[in-house]
Amino acid sequence: MKNILVTGGAGYIGSHICLRLLEHGYCPVVLDNLTNGHRxxxxxxxxxxxxxxxxRATLDHIFIDYKPIAVIHLAGLIEAGLSMRTPEDFYNVxxxxxxxxxxSMRANECCSIVFSSTAAVYGNCSQQLxxxxxxxxxxxxxxxSKAIVExxxxxxxxxxGFKALALRYFNAAGADPNARAGERHTPETHLIPLAFQAAxxxxxxxxxxxxxxxxxxxxxxxxYIHVDDLAKAHIDALNFVTNQHQPNFDYINIGTESGASVLQVLELCQQITGKxxxxxxxxxxxxxxERLVASAQKAKRLLNWTARFRNLEEIISHAWSFFESQSK
Structure with missing residues (x-):
């Protein structure tokens, strides 16, 4: 099996990517400090x-010992609101x-990377998509901070000579359909699991x-993009960069092309939980x-990727099933 270094692989999105990597014949090598992730x-x-x-020493040891053919880079701080209070931490990490x-990648001759970016790079945008x-x-x-890394x-x-693809995530949501993984931030900051805690x-x-x-x-x-669809996008992006014969950098939106308001999400959460x-x-x-909704046409064109779970009710239902499984 080919090894893939997954930084931040013990987190919400990372754990789903690891499941997908294994299903596609890759071996994830997870680096995580467990500040936000779970072993x-x-x-x-x-x-x-x-x-x-x-x-740097830990990274060099990983490249020497495991010889990953590529990196999926997820590790980082993600709370936009917190970044307005402690920007130094966000630039540092x-x-x-x-x-x-x-x-470390350069020194160890590993030049293929999929980078976890964000729709937050767009800021306030008047486009519907x-x-x-x-x-x-x-x-x-x-x-x-994400724009700088791009x-x-x-x-x-x-x-x-890096071969790199930045995936600009819109709002990751949901959980593994088989409840093997889901959202467990401490403290929780995302809308849907916060609604479950209230329910x-x-x-x-x-x-x-x-x-x-x-x-x-x-x-x-x-x-709101289902985390399993997001994980699949990383597999497609990984295949894309590792099959590139020339150095290249590009960025791609990962979303569903449909939006929901905060109140619409909360109403669905109350309906699905019955509380x-x-x-x-x-x-x-x-x-x-104010509004962040993706055009996903570039992902379809370059990666042949489209979201499979496009129904927000289904996304929330998967998240609720995982939440309930953790409460038993």
Whole structure:
């Protein structure tokens, strides 16, 4: 089996990618410091190294011992709201950590990488469907940190011969359809699992930030992509970069081309769980774009990828099944 280094592979998205890698005949080598990930989220068939992407010695040992043919780089800080309070942490982990990783890749002659980027690089965008030609204008340090890493990868492709693809995720949601993996952030920051906590009585209710956006119900609109579809996109992207004969860098949206507002998601969560919960309305958070919905045509054209789970009710149902399995 061919080894693939998965940084941040013990996290929500990483654990699903590892499952997909195994199904496609790859062996994941997971590097994770377990700050946000969980050791038991890593499939038993995968190799695991506890460490930080800023630790060059650990990275060099992984490349020497496991000889991965490519890297899927997920490790980093992801909370956009937190980045507005502690930007230094985001640049330290997301940018400096990536530079250390790329230096180790160069030294160990591993030049193929799939990078976990984000739709937050677009910032506030007036397009109904955001395509990759849209100018990037991130509104928070999280989005800016990802944009910086994309720029580094473009330079490394042109100068050092990297073969790199940045996947600009829209909102990852859901769980493995067989409940083998799902969302377990501590503390939780994502909308759907927070709604489940409110439905289960773990928290006293839900906070909604901003009701005065120019949308149907005044709340933000996002494109929710099933985490299993997102994992499949990484396999397609991995095959794309490893089959490239020339250095190359590109970026691709991963989304469904449909959006839902915060209140629409919460209403579905209450329907699916069969439980109501209090919703507390707060003022807008700094750095939150009004609408982020993907055009996914480039992914279809380059990777032959399209979202399989396009029904938000099904996405939320899978997430609820996993949440219930963890509560037993």
């Amino acid at each position: 038991d989220s890593v499939p038993i068939e995968a190799s695991f190294v506890r460490g930080d992407i800023r630790d 997301n940018v400096t950590g990536s530079q250390v990783l790329f230096a 955001i395509d990759e030609e849209q100018q990037i204008r991130p509104t928070n340090p999280y989005g800016r 720029t580094i990868l473009q330079d490394y492709s042109e100068i050092y 289960a009585g773990i928290t006293s209710g839900m906070q909604v930030f901003g009701t005065d956006y120019n949308t149907l119900d005044g709340t933000c609109i996002r494109d 109501s919960f209090e919703i507390n309305y707060q003022k807008r958070r700094d750095g939150d774009p």
